[in-house]
């Protein structure tokens with residue numbers, strides 16, 4: 001039976017074939033080059049099919065004016081519902097409060113588990129989020145009732161609650177899969193969203209967490225994904241880098257992503273379908289923040305072409321994954 005890895009990368013679109021604005025045409029990306037046979041990651045209309053992968057632009061506009069945002073984009077991607085239409089406009093960076101129940105209850109993770117498949121959320125989160133979760137999944141209300149006389153505790157908890165307004169951890173929480181913390185990261189049984197554990201070691205002081213390179217992070221994710229029918233992992237550094245509007249920062253970030261993909265593909269077996277998808281454009285144009293460009297869709301593994309052909313917009317990702325699991 002096929003297994004699926006949904007690798008969410010924030011803020012990566014298919015942009016112009018112009019090395020003056022698009023870091024994909026500047027960065028050294030041997031893994032992307034191998035998958036796409038040397039053709040740069042950029043917009044070219046129809047899906048492009050190669051021997052090992054397909055590249056497709058995924059519509060993130062969803063019928064609405066304005067600039068696509070993370071909250072509604074991630075909700076659409078993770079649930080298959082047009083979250084922009086439900087909210088009335090593009091909204092971010094967090095999933096809007098009224099759409100959080102949708103993401104918790106109807107995500108691709110919740111649906112897969114409900115259908116009897118096994119699933120994992122590979123991201124590591126600090127233990128502090130467990131204090132917030134308890135039996136209450138309304139993070140905003142929980143945050144409001146935290147004691148204010150324990151500053152360190154509150155600061156950590158509030159940071160955790162902020163994380164939990166993003167689409168991927170909300171989906172994981174709703175599916176009961178927000179379960180990987182410091183010990184798992186130490187053992188390579190979880191992956192830090194920024195890949196190399198720097199934030200955990202320096203920002204959180206978790207010095208027992210090993211410093212690893214992006215290739216090793218990819219190998220770790222491949223091993224996790226080999227044990228489940230569906231695995232979700234989310235990487236946000238691409239969107240942060242896009243907001244810097246700096247070619248050197250964008251190039252470094254894409255080269256790190258490329259190394260991560262190298263490890264992931266090296267470690268993946270032939271039954272794993274790797275679906276790399278974003279919520280909106282950003283990093284592909286260093287002149288601006290978010291863009292209306294099509295979001296990146298890169299599908300690697302057996303059946304990649306047929307899967308990629310289904311991905312017209314963000315709402316197509318979840319149903320396509322559910323169908324793959326059922327084959």
Ligand SMILES: [Zn+2]
Nearest residue numbers: 010011070279
């Ligand atoms: Zn985003």
